[in-house]
Amino acid sequence: MQKQLKFKDGIFKIMVLGDIHERLIIETKEDELKQKDAHKLFEMGVKAFQPDLIVLLGDTCSEYQECENYTLLHKEALERILKPILKTDIPMCYCLGNHEHDAGHEKEIVDAYSMIDNFIGINDETAPGDFNCNLLVKDSNGEEDILNLWFIDSNNLAEDQSISKYDWVHEDQIEWYEKKAQEIKDNHNGRTIPAILFQHMPVIQEYDLMREAKLHEYLWSVPGFIGPLEKKRFVKKDGVEGYLGEGPCSPAIDKGQFASWKKVGDIKAAFFGHDHLNDFTGVVDDIILGQNKTSGFHAYTDGCKATIRMVTINEEEPDKINTKIYHFKDLGLKSESLDFIQRNFSDRTLINTNKIIGATLAVGGIVGIGALIKHFMG
Numbered sequence: 001m002q003k004q005l006k007f008k009d010g011i012f013k014i015m016v017l018g019d020i021h022e023r024l025i026i027e028t029k030e031d032e033l034k035q036k037d038a039h040k041l042f043e044m045g046v047k048a049f050q051p052d053l054i055v056l057l058g059d060t061c062s063e064y065q066e067c068e069n070y071t072l073l074h075k076e077a078l079e080r081i082l083k084p085i086l087k088t089d090i091p092m093c094y095c096l097g098n099h100e101h102d103a104g105h106e107k108e109i110v111d112a113y114s115m116i117d118n119f120i121g122i123n124d125e126t127a128p129g130d131f132n133c134n135l136l137v138k139d140s141n142g143e144e145d146i147l148n149l150w151f152i153d154s155n156n157l158a159e160d161q162s163i164s165k166y167d168w169v170h171e172d173q174i175e176w177y178e179k180k181a182q183e184i185k186d187n188h189n190g191r192t193i194p195a196i197l198f199q200h201m202p203v204i205q206e207y208d209l210m211r212e213a214k215l216h217e218y219l220w221s222v223p224g225f226i227g228p229l230e231k232k233r234f235v236k237k238d239g240v241e242g243y244l245g246e247g248p249c250s251p252a253i254d255k256g257q258f259a260s261w262k263k264v265g266d267i268k269a270a271f272f273g274h275d276h277l278n279d280f281t282g283v284v285d286d287i288i289l290g291q292n293k294t295s296g297f298h299a300y301t302d303g304c305k306a307t308i309r310m311v312t313i314n315e316e317e318p319d320k321i322n323t324k325i326y327h328f329k330d331l332g333l334k335s336e337s338l339d340f341i342q343r344n345f346s347d348r349t350l351i352n353t354n355k356i357i358g359a360t361l362a363v364g365g366i367v368g369i370g371a372l373i374k375h376f377m378g
């Protein structure tokens with residue numbers, strides 16, 4: 001039986017967690033400390049924001065191990081990873097990340113989630129893919145559906161790596177979304193219910209939130225990730241909030257997912273994970289696009305800027321989505337797993353500063369060697 005979501009006193013609050021990338025099994029002291037840091041973030045989020053729903057954007061626990069019962073092993077790992085949340089009765093839902101597809105055991109992973117009481121989303125068997133679903137949210141009186149939430153499987157790597165590193169949301173998934181959206185509309189007397197979409201990999205339209213960097217902007221600019229954009233460097237356009245730490249790692253192929261949202265007209269905001277260093281938010285064609293940084297301390301990450309995104313919707317205006325990013329450090333939390341540099345600098349600043357130092361040393365070296373040659377030869 002699926003739990004019914006509803007607004008409370010006119011408000012519905014969603015706490016969104018990006019890639020956690022926790023270990024399937026804790027093996028080292030370092031693993032233990034990283035998980036402890038992540039737990040501090042989850043605990044603080046639950047306490048400070050008291051969300052009505054918690055969403056995991058995928059790449060939560062991406063490891064696979066040969067064993068007798070992987071569903072059970074994955075369930076136990078999720079229970080350990082999400083312990084501070086599972087102590088509460090806050091409902092949760094999730095997206096599958098590309099790394100959850102890696103070992104080809106998606107069914108066992110979906111089964112593991114379904115065994116944990118807090119998780120309420122059920123895979124829609126009519127949808128292509130391993131985990132796609134939608135959840136309707138009722139008003140505070142529990143009478144009317146006033147918000148819809150989509151959870152879309154953005155798949156794994158592309159079969160043909162020469163055209164795109166990552167796979168994309170397939171045409172048959174887009175068809176399913178349109179059909180399902182029409183069904184929801186028909187069931188609500190022709191009313192389009194405002195919706196928020198959650199998905200692991202971002203849409204290519206995030207590049208519309210960026211412009212090419214000028215020379216003096218090098219230090220905070222990032223290279224593009226896809227195709228010809230790899231040769232360019234980008235910064236956020238004016239009005240885009242938050243942090244751009246890497247070129248959005250979307251698929252290079254667009255099968256029309258974003259265009260389909262515009263055609264259907266229900267989606268007001270879409271939130272993504274996958275990019276571990278990005279937490280920007282901007283608007284493209286009246287749809288909010290928002291990134292979550294990692295909410296864990298494994299994988300590549302901005303350390304103490306591990307992120308919680310809060311999404312708040314008011315019952316009076318369910319088509320207006322309010323959202324804000326909170327960092328581990330700014331929530332007053334102290335890391336036990338990060339070193340001094342990780343605690344104080346962002347990954348992007350370090351990458352670019354190292355490049356500048358490297359280039360300066362190289363130029364200095366060449367000039368120095370030239371001077372020595374001139375001295376001894378001349």
Ligand SMILES: [Fe+2]
Pocket residue numbers: 019021059097274275276299
């Ligand atoms: Fe990831």
Ligand SMILES: [Fe+2]
Pocket residue numbers: 019059097098099200273274275
């Ligand atoms: Fe990912």
